[in-house]
Amino acid sequence: MTHIAFRSASELAKALRNKEISSRELLEEYLSRVARFNPGLNTVVTLAEEEARRRALAADEALARGELWGPLHGLPMTVKDAIETAGIRTTGGVPELAEHVPDTDADTVARLRKAGAVIFGKTNVPVGSTDWQSFNPIFGCTNNPWNVDRTPGGSSGGSAAALAAGLAGFELGSDIAGSIRTPAHYCGVYGLKASHGIIPAHGHIPPSPGGLGEMDLAVLGPMGRSPEDLDLGLDILSGAAPERAVAWRLELPPPRATSLADFRIAAWLDDPYCTVDREVLEVMQDAVEAIRKAGAKVDDTARPVGLEESHRVYLGLLMGVGAGVLGDEEFGAALAMEAEEIDAVFHPRLVTQRARDWHRYDEERHRIRARWAEFFKDHDVLLCPVVPTAAIPHDHTPEQEDRRTTVNGETRSYLSDMTTWSGLINMPLLPSAMAPIGRTRSGLPVGIQIVAPYLEDRTATGFARLLRDLLGGFQPPPGYAHHEAR
Secondary structure, eight states: OOOGGGSOHHHHHHHHHTTSSOHHHHHHHHHHHHHHHHHHHOOEEEEOHHHHHHHHHHHHHHHHTTOOOOTTTTOEEEEETTBOBTTBOOOTTOGGGTTOOOSSOOHHHHHHHHTTOEEEEEEOOOGGGOSSSOEETTTEEOOBTTBTTBOOOSSSHHHHHHHHTTSOSOEEEEESSSTTHHHHHHHTOEEEEOOTTSSOOTTBSSSOTTOOSOOTTOEEEEEESSHHHHHHHHHHHOSOOTTTTTTOOOOOOOOSOSSGGGSEEEEOOOOTTSOOOHHHHHHHHHHHHHHHHTTOEEESSOOSSOHHHHHHHHHHHHHHHHHTTOOHHHHHHHHHHTTSOOOOTTOHHHHTOOHHHHHHHHHHHHHHHHHHHHHHHHOSEEEEOSSSSSSOBOOOOSSGGGOEEEETTEEEEHHHHHHHHHHHHHTTTOOEEEEEEEEOTTSOEEEEEEEOOTTOHHHHHHHHHHHHHHHOOOOOOTTOOOSOOO
């Protein structure tokens, strides 16, 4: 039997409703695991134990009276430290916000609490959620439970590591450049980068606390240990922001198909522009072959867009977003360098681009989105990687431009490898579910992106369920089940 700490949020919520376990008991289980395992992982960086205990007790008492708060009634969970939680420190990994305690919840956190969640802690992020490794000057470095010498990813790295190690029941992450999907892939858990605009983003850092604007490309989304968790989170989190709810509602369509054989599947597992490590590619190829043997047809030649073209447009849009949150000193430095010829992925000219440049990138984006829409007339999902390798070793070289990754023995640009495949999906605002599908020969988890048409998030999560049933899903990393199975 699966240890209680490693059950999916959907299973835990059912067990709580059926009184198989109380919220207080489950909370203490997670707190005890945090006490035991967190020193070696540094994933949960802020605890709110007493408030969580009061909330768990209230949940148990309410259930005893026959009251059900919602689908997460009494479920203990953590939240990425970039997302504001009323009364619980939220730093975004930014030293200037080290003691920031919000007065109000982010819209998403408010929805989780309304659904009955018990939020007991915050999970680590890089500074300003601007890296694919989770370390910052406030809390230090988070380790991957599959191999502590490697990163769990970023920026939702603490979130993914907490789920993988069984330190929380559910998680809320965010993604502008693979920040949900890369950690999910590195840690062997599930994550959903929702369609842009369907989950309100107010209360996320960046921008600065109190910011009201919506960041282009950025989304929030659920992370869990099963595809059902993604659907559960989507049910709770999606919908109009409060100021728009007076006028519109969101009704996401059901999955396009309910069996593998009925899905029209495309696979884009590698590309000369950003080649994928052989060990990761082998796992993805084995998964696609298993899908074929299960009776599905897979088109491995169709390409909605060019990867290099997509990457160019994505970087232009991404740096347009980034420029808006830069301080005056950093922006001034970029201005001083914009005329220089520099071999850099994030060239200063992208940071200092004019409004006309951004609008031109945006027009290219809309043309590319139209091509994706045409592609999805003949295909239901696209399978592709999120990054070229499994979890990489820690590398805290101060300038990300100076970092390197190794793919098939070749030394390459860290920034390019981390943005090419993830940005392919962020740029056209599409939904993507990350699902674990196996492990490399060296034992590291491998996930695959399941990309669906815009606003058809349930097609991605529905396919993830079928893939789980075929290949198996989340598996705990060795060494983290220290109690008897409940």
